[in-house]
Amino acid sequence: MPIVSEEYKEEKKEQILDSAFECFAKKGFQTATMDDIVAHSGMSKGAIYNYFSSKEEIYLDLLTRATDKNFVQYNKHFAKHRTASSKMDYLFNAYLSANPIDRNRLEYIVVFYEFNLHSTRDPDLLKQLHDRKRKLVSLVNDIIQEGQEQGEFKQDLASELYAERFWTIIDGVNLHAVYDDFPYYDVLRELKDMYLQELKSE
Amino acid sequence: MPIVSEEYKEEKKEQILDSAFECFAKKGFQTATMDDIVAHSGMSKGAIYNYFSSKEEIYLDLLTRATDKNFVQYNKHFAKHRTASSKMDYLFNAYLSANPIDRNRLEYIVVFYEFNLHSTRDPDLLKQLHDRKRKLVSLVNDIIQEGQEQGEFKQDLASELYAERFWTIIDGVNLHAVYDDFPYYDVLRELKDMYLQELKSE
Amino acid sequence: MPIVSEEYKEEKKEQILDSAFECFAKKGFQTATMDDIVAHSGMSKGAIYNYFSSKEEIYLDLLTRATDKNFVQYNKHFAKHRTASSKMDYLFNAYLSANPIDRNRLEYIVVFYEFNLHSTRDPDLLKQLHDRKRKLVSLVNDIIQEGQEQGEFKQDLASELYAERFWTIIDGVNLHAVYDDFPYYDVLRELKDMYLQELKSE
Amino acid sequence: MPIVSEEYKEEKKEQILDSAFECFAKKGFQTATMDDIVAHSGMSKGAIYNYFSSKEEIYLDLLTRATDKNFVQYNKHFAKHRTASSKMDYLFNAYLSANPIDRNRLEYIVVFYEFNLHSTRDPDLLKQLHDRKRKLVSLVNDIIQEGQEQGEFKQDLASELYAERFWTIIDGVNLHAVYDDFPYYDVLRELKDMYLQELKSE
DNA sequence: TATGAATGAGGGTTCATTCAT
DNA sequence: AATGAATGAACCCTCATTCAT
Incomplete structure (x- = not known):
């Protein structure tokens, strides 16, 4: 799959951010966990950390x-x-x-x-x-x-x-x-x- | 058969609340730990849990x-x-x-x-x-x-x-x-x- | 149990160190995990971190x-x-x-x-x-x-x-x-x- | 029907090994990561795994x-x-x-x-x-x-x-x-x- | 009441390896 | 053969809470 367009990556980031937003909205930044975001986004934990470092x-x-x-x-x-x-x-x-x-x-x-x-x-x-x-x-x-x-x-x-x-x-x-x-x-x-x-x- | 007076208890509670406030103020509710409050109040953890259940x-x-x-x-x-x-x-x-x-x-x-x-x-x-x-x-x-x-x-x-x-x-x-x-x-x-x-x- | 003698604490430390040594010996520092030490010592993870910070x-x-x-x-x-x-x-x-x-x-x-x-x-x-x-x-x-x-x-x-x-x-x-x-x-x-x-x- | 010569492959291997050595030297085997080797060698992760299986x-x-x-x-x-x-x-x-x-x-x-x-x-x-x-x-x-x-x-x-x-x-x-x-x-x-x-x- | 050692689920993060392209 | 995004088990550590003393 690798060698992927910039748009693809940007899209993934947006996807993650959307999920993250929903999780933060539902629980707040501190209380929402990476696992929540993982679950909501349907991605793997590693994938998310490929796009954001924390x-x-x-x-x-x-x-x-x-x-x-x-x-x-x-x-x-x-x-x-x-x-x-x-x-x-x-x-x-x-x-x-x-x-x-x-x-x-x-x-x-x-x-x-x-x-x-x-x-x-x-x-x-x-x-x-x-x-x-x-x-x-x-x-x-x-x-x-x-x-x-x-x-x-x-x-x-x-x-x-x-x-x-x-x-x-x-x-x-x-x-x-x-x-x-x-x-x-x-x-x-x-x-x-x-x-x-x-x-x-x- | 309370050993200590109500005033004593109220005083203790205030003490804890004062410390807690400073800790929450400094770090926020989520980030401040019970240990922070313990340290700041000078009381023991058990003592605090005697006055507040969480x-x-x-x-x-x-x-x-x-x-x-x-x-x-x-x-x-x-x-x-x-x-x-x-x-x-x-x-x-x-x-x-x-x-x-x-x-x-x-x-x-x-x-x-x-x-x-x-x-x-x-x-x-x-x-x-x-x-x-x-x-x-x-x-x-x-x-x-x-x-x-x-x-x-x-x-x-x-x-x-x-x-x-x-x-x-x-x-x-x-x-x-x-x-x-x-x-x-x-x-x-x-x-x-x-x-x-x-x-x-x- | 708290309020425990210095000897007790020193003994606990020794116990942890003994377990840790065996784990490090068996697997090496990097490969041995805290869970190994936990398992070997029979203590809880938190207990160990009460005595050593890392x-x-x-x-x-x-x-x-x-x-x-x-x-x-x-x-x-x-x-x-x-x-x-x-x-x-x-x-x-x-x-x-x-x-x-x-x-x-x-x-x-x-x-x-x-x-x-x-x-x-x-x-x-x-x-x-x-x-x-x-x-x-x-x-x-x-x-x-x-x-x-x-x-x-x-x-x-x-x-x-x-x-x-x-x-x-x-x-x-x-x-x-x-x-x-x-x-x-x-x-x-x-x-x-x-x-x-x-x-x-x- | 190998596309590339044995020498080419050997050369690549040497290249990887050189990078790996520098990484291991700098950080130790456990601490050096495959990503370190990837970065140092300039090759891709997949390429390295083509030559070495772990x-x-x-x-x-x-x-x-x-x-x-x-x-x-x-x-x-x-x-x-x-x-x-x-x-x-x-x-x-x-x-x-x-x-x-x-x-x-x-x-x-x-x-x-x-x-x-x-x-x-x-x-x-x-x-x-x-x-x-x-x-x-x-x-x-x-x-x-x-x-x-x-x-x-x-x-x-x-x-x-x-x-x-x-x-x-x-x-x-x-x-x-x-x-x-x-x-x-x-x-x-x-x-x-x-x-x-x-x-x-x- | 008070103490603080003990608990252990759960947190964020890493990384060797895989595999679709 | 080469790429690098994806995977997810595993890692170290934290901390609210409990409880024997």
Whole structure:
């Protein structure tokens, strides 16, 4: 079988990551075992270790990819939007349109935030976390500044601080999504209105 | 025929919980071992198992107590405040006055949110989490309704939804506190202003 | 059972070391598994790890103890001997009287020399090996110099070099003891005669 | 209908053995992995298994060849020497002229003696070891007997025992060569003198 | 109550060998 | 003949929990 295409290998990696994600989602990173991933993926243990050198690496790759995918998606969409307002709208809507009680989404949220908290204890991971956070804040900050330049948004607003506020809100809402009676949509929409109202010039 | 008093036992339990908290904070629940707790507490393993029947129980007790302490504290303080406004103020200030870069506080945040996410996977724990959440929402909801009745706050506001929004904001801010460059104070204050402005009658 | 005397613990350690030795003897350090040692000792795996933190540590302790025991034995016996000659005699006889086809002795030899060769690849172990070697050479060197001072031995002899020669011979003979048809006794006796003859003043 | 010539195959085998030796030298037989050999040789895993059926077989072949090469070399050289004395001289000099601190030589020594000790535990290997030893002893025994017949050496000397003594010395010296401060040359020369002096007729 | 030695299932990882291509 | 991905038994070690003292 050997001498196999890069795509084949990439596909295998994805397969492993998919299985790993489900296992981490179901049990958490620490509690999920390599045997779980083996069982779920249907591969052999050795095969998995051919693609990833440790359970931790799988975890990292999983989260890095998710993050990267997000960024790519954002940037792709932003290209289609002309105004800063519509970009902000798009960002909010990305979360507003997410089905809050979708099993997969909840699992993703739990795994994702667990990873963030976990990273808190490892300087290397914390560094990555910071970088990612900075990029996210920049993403929004850029939009706000663009809006300010275009006269869409208030001029006298600390744009970076306001960008931070955006992610604070998003993370707050996401976190509460794990409560199945959380009025996700309503709360987020009101927060969106509140946020945009203050942002936009009267 | 208990040989030792209840107070003695309670004291011992607190001692264990303190040590356990530090261990969980430093390494996380899964990674911290009973041996860590033994070493930190200076007690013997058997002694600890006399007071708690498992590591999980320690974890649970720890978080339950923290939550309870919070409630007691809130209620104690609310008794001193006359108006709903001042109660809301107190709540926000409880978080505004917290030193966001205090090591202990950060550790507490991490352990606390990890526990929440962890609880997601266990129906019993999730139930507890829900109850706690409901109580927190009620706490704020009661204040808002009180304020509405007193004419302090807008009448046409969905009070419970607004209460949910409060905790969403708080959790968002708390979560971001783990980033050492997060402008915790500024973001929270602005969110507070935004929140209260909309709440109060013009 | 806990709170146990130091002797008890030392005894346990010895027990483990005994089992480990037999396993290493039978299969070699790398090939012998912790499960082998567990099975042979009749203890649980955890128990063994309570006394030694790794398989390597067991190996090291085993060899260190053997070496130390040897030194103690030598020094104890030297105290009884008055002349340098009789000390040299004692040393040679220690090896001459060893039963060359004794199973235990052969196993010991194999394990011991394997350890030496193994140590070659680890700077720390190599250092220990060197130290041990230096002590052994000193031991003989001291005797030779004592003999020279007393007029028993030739004056114009490089004592340290001659001490090195002693251990070279011993190790050579030991190594050959693994061949069951090796005329251990005869070869060693002749080498002894040859060695002492050149050492002693005419 | 072999596609490739025997020479080609032999060449490949040598290539593998060379790589294997370096790996075994660097890490030891047990610790060196097939992947190490693969990496070092630049061949594929499958290719190596086409030439050798197991790691053990590589090890065996390696050592057998080394031994055989030695014998061929000895016999080739002996053909050039007329007297038994000069043959003994040659043998000693083969070791005296070896650079005792040559990295390669030390590695060879370690691998070689490790193999001997390893063989101790496998009846088949032990048999091979014995045969080799017997051949080595015969080699020297023949020389001594030749010398005795020619009147070069003492008549009343147990030639085989004396041959055994030769290899005992050589192995002792070799073994000590792993200590970088071992006065290899001096010790061996003195042992040689001692050995030959007793061998030769006065 | 307190002690800490003992237990042993189970964890992550390795690696000689196989075999489809 | 050559490739290297796949296999899975086996390895060393951990650790929550138990229990004799």
